[in-house]
Amino acid sequence: MKAELRALIGESQEGVARVRKIVKDLKDFSHADSGEFAWANLHEGLESTLNIVTNEIKYRADVKREYGDIPRVECLPSQMNQVFMNLLVNAAHSIPDGRRGTITVRTRNDEAGGAEGVVVEIADDGCGIPADHLKRIFDPFFTTKPVGKGTGLGLSLSYGIVQKHHGRIEVDSEVGRGSVFRIFLPVRQSV
Numbered sequence: 459m460k461a462e463l464r465a466l467i468g469e470s471q472e473g474v475a476r477v478r479k480i481v482k483d484l485k486d487f488s489h490a491d492s493g494e495f496a497w498a499n500l501h502e503g504l505e506s507t508l509n510i511v512t513n514e515i516k517y518r519a520d521v522k523r524e525y526g527d528i529p530r531v532e533c534l535p536s537q538m539n540q541v542f543m544n545l546l547v548n549a550a551h552s553i554p555d556g557r558r559g560t561i562t563v564r565t566r567n568d569e570a571g572g573a574e575g576v577v578v579e580i581a582d583d584g585c586g587i588p589a590d591h592l593k594r595i596f597d598p599f600f601t602t603k604p605v606g607k608g609t610g611l612g613l614s615l616s617y618g619i620v621q622k623h624h625g626r627i628e629v630d631s632e633v634g635r636g637s638v639f640r641i642f643l644p645v646r647q648s649v
Contacts, residue, residue, distance in 0.1 A: 500528065506539060514550050519553050523563050526565045526566040534619075548613070554584070579638055588633055627640065
């Protein structure tokens, strides 16, 4: 009886620690930005977002992290977390039922054009996006999901958020091989 009680208490403590982390991540994730840009660690934002969307991903894919040594970025952190969430959930949904996939999250420095910047990539080995859809995926209300399964607003909102940050978002995709979404962000916002 004592051994069972110890095991039960240990499991309860683990559960409480997990709940505490989820509540903290939800608080960080949903914290409304003041409308002013702030310096943020994108890796912390990615980890917080991955924790929030874990139930969307864990039965469909394994997540690989390939984080580079990137600086803090001047951004609206909760809005960038929203972009990460949209891309991660879409990546999970792109993996066909009955197959376990992989979602890879990469970060690296980007100094193209002489400006200091970072790149965040979210890649999947899902079904890919047909070429005729690629030109429309950032259009509001465009979706390939069945009625009631998607609004077609996630990528459109993500595109707008990245534009607000003076960045850009690109996609490479091949049907049957998966997709890679690349977010390019300047480290510092121009005045």
